[in-house]
Amino acid sequence: MTYISNLSHPSNLKRVAELYKVNIDKLKKYISEDYKTDPKYRFYKGTHMESHLYEGIQAGEFYDKLENVLESQKNAFKISIALGYDLISKDDDSFSQYWHPNIGNTAVFDNPVAINRKADIRKKLIPEICSMELADKLKYPSSGYKLRAITGFKIYIYHREHALGDSSAIIPKIIRDNKHVINFLMTSNKCVFHYIAYHTRSDPKKDYWIIQALVKEAFNRYCSYKGYSYSTKLFRNFKPIDLLQLDEMEDCFKLSISVYTMDVESGKIKCIRPSDKKYERLYILSHENHALYISNLDMLQSKYQCPKCEMIFVSSDKLKNHKKNQCELANIESYPAEPTICRPPQTTIKSMLTKYSIKNFDHYIDHFIVYDFEAILKPTGIQHGESTIFTNEHIPVSVSVADSLSGNVRCFVNAEPNDLLKDMFNYIEESDLFAVIGTENIKSVIKNPSYMCSATSDLKMLDISNYVPAGTSYEKYLSTYLGECECNDKIRCVCGLAKGLFPYEHIKSFDVLNPTSLPSKSDFNSDFRETTIGNAVYERVRFVWKHYEMKKVKDLLIWYNNLDVVPFINAIEAQRELFKRFDLDMFPDRVSLPGISEKVMYQTCFNELQHPSKVPAKAFRFSAKRMSGYKHQDVDAKPYSRYGFSRSSQ
Structure with missing residues (x-):
């Protein structure tokens, strides 16, 4: 660090430019009073991650800015990208919405992508993004919007500690006993230089105990390449080499360095940093930030690959025979000898049962929670486009929650929608129905564009309308799985199978729920549906008001809302039993009726398949x-x- 009291002096400017190796004109620009940072760019740096936000940019700037950010990284990292975009109304071009980049909703990748070398940026990351249809990654509030443009993005950089030095990790026995792996002890964080010195040593014996002088020569050569001045202090205090710095090591020593890891339990070898440079090859085994030298990769992997056609052999003798007599560098396409049946993937629970050969186990999820919102119709009269008028706005005013475990039902009424949600989830948490978790890893399934499912690793929120044919009403759903109401007196029926009644269009504001008298018969009429209720129906409303001792219109709303969830549980259980005949759990297996039907199809379409007869044909x-x-x-x-x-x- 250098302290200079007067940076405007030309000699001081020149000294700082030389110290930090920047252009003096560029330095003048950044320290001038007129200079301002890019208003379209915001940067955040934390302990283990950093983020770069760009908004209001053109489509052609995306890849350039992304590459500039990634190229500036010095160590190996993982990256996630979220998109920001403008939506425009299909009815009114002047009405638009901007959606800010959010890793939970508009992530380009399902999981962060690891970058272990600079070549991964141009050859792996950017080509993968180019091959995507980014518009499919976006969320829409309703089907009345379309995409105008992607105008922003946010880059999340997660720092990784993958330096190759003197780690305190204990090398497992499976690695220590392998004669094709050499471990240099006490290298003072210069194990990579030890392996380079050992690998490039011309002595045929290659005694890896007597190479300290060669290590210093290699380190001196690297310092010259980086423009450092070699010193004993620098040599002793040198920090470990990060995976991303191996790019410089390759160009400095003209070596193609590939890094592998070993699964200690299975002994399998995996390449985490391949190298495509045309230099002499050097192989390194990484174990918990400690590097080891691989003297023979083929022997370590127990796989022998032909350098010409890339075929794999289990022994060196078979590889020699192949190279001598058969290798012709031909593309060979293989097909299964017998036809196989395509089957959809299993759920996590069923795949675990199959993996560990567990049979006769009840894998069905026992209990679930149902909820239903009711809303008031607030008049708006907003002109939207030339031919559309928004007459009313739906404002959530109540929610009923019931669970299949206890059978209890609870209804909450609140004028503020946010407070209504808080009441709902506080009740669920206090009742120990499940642990309310965060939304950092939330995923959504969107179609047409409506939410079919929102889920985390522990919770899934579904819409029952996706499990029934289109246009099916709630009343029809109950009658299908629970049957019709069999009460002789429909007016005084209390079985709970019939749909309730509520004056929707009469409730224009939250204050209308406070009157202590039953709304009039005309208040239950619907101008939207052009329907009126008869005397018998209104007589039933009067019976309900008296039978349940209602004091306010709010009580009628609670009764109506609860009727939408109590019989709902029994109907869902009956529908789930239908699919249990096919060994399917309706909610975990799929998020819609077509998806469940597809699984049923794969289970039944081959049951009555008739194979061709093998009886000899008649002679003639x-x-x-x-x-x-x-x-x-x-x-x-x-x-x-x-x-x-x-x-x-x-």
Whole structure:
């Protein structure tokens, strides 16, 4: 660090420019009073991650800015990208919305992508993004919007500690006992330089205990490449080499360095940093930030690859025979000998049961929670476009929650939608129905564009309308799985199978729920549906008001809302039993009725498949006259066949 009191002096400017190796004109620009940072760019740096936010940019700037950020990284990292975009109304071009980049909703990748070398940026990351249809990654509030442009993005950089030095990790026995792996002890964080010195040593014996002088030569060469001045202090205090710095090591020593890891339990080898440079190859084994030298990769992997056609052999003898007699560098396409049945993937629970051969186990999820919101219709009269008027706005005013474990039901009424949600989830948490978790890893399934499912690793929120045919009403759903109401007196029915009644269009504000008298018969009419209720129906409303001792219109709303969830649980359980016959759990297996139907199809379409019969065909006879004619033709043809022409050509 250098302290300079007057940076405006030309000599001081020159000194700082030389110290930090920057252009003096560029330095003047950044320290001038008129200079301002890019208003479209915001940067945040934390302990283990950093983020770069760009907003209001053109489409062509995305890849340039992304590459600039990634190229500035010095150590190995993982990256996630979220998109920001403008939506425009299909009815009114002047009405638009901007959605800020959010890793939970508009992530380009499902999981962060690891970058272990600079070449991964241009050859792996950017080509993968280019091949995507980024518009499919976006969320829409409703089907009335379309995409105008992607105008922003946010880059999340997660720092990784993958330096190759003197780690305190204990090397497992499976690695220590392998004669194809060499471990240099006490290298003072310069194990990579030890392996380079050992690998490039011309001595055929290669005694890896007597190479300290070669290590210093290699380190001196690297310092010259980086522009450092070699010193004993620098050599002793040198920090470990990070995976991303191996790019510089390759160019400095003209070596192609590939890094591998070993699964201690299975002994399998995996390449985490391949190298495509055309230098002499050097292989390193990384174990918990400690590097080891691989003397023979083929022997370590127990796999022998032909350098010409890339075929894999299990022994060196088979590889030699192949290279000597058979290698022709031909693309060989293989097909299964027997036809296989395509089957959809199993759920996590069923795959675990299959993996560990567990049978006769109840894998069904026992309990679930149902909820239903009711809303008031607030008049708006907002003109939206030339031909559309928003007459009312739906504002959530109540929610009923019931669970299949206890069968209890609870209804909350609140004028503020946010407070309504808080009441709902506080009740769920206090009742120990499940642990309310965060939304950092939330995923959504969107179609048309509506939310079919929102889920985390421990919670899934579904819409029952996706499990029934289109246009099915709640009343029809209950009658299908629970049957019709069998009460003789429909007016005084309390079985709970019938749909409730509520004056929707009469409730214009939250204050209308406070009156202590039953709304009039005309208040239950619907101008939207152009329907009116009869005397018998209104008589039932009067019975409900008196039977349940209602004091306010709010009590009628609670009764109506609870009727939408109490019988709902029984109907869902009946529908789940239908799919249990096919060994399917309706909610975990799929998020819609077509998805469940597809799984049923794969289970049943091959049950009555008839294989071709292997019974020999019936024998038949040539007629004697035709057989005689064939014999005469053969006799006549023999004299001419020796001369290579037929009688017709003669």
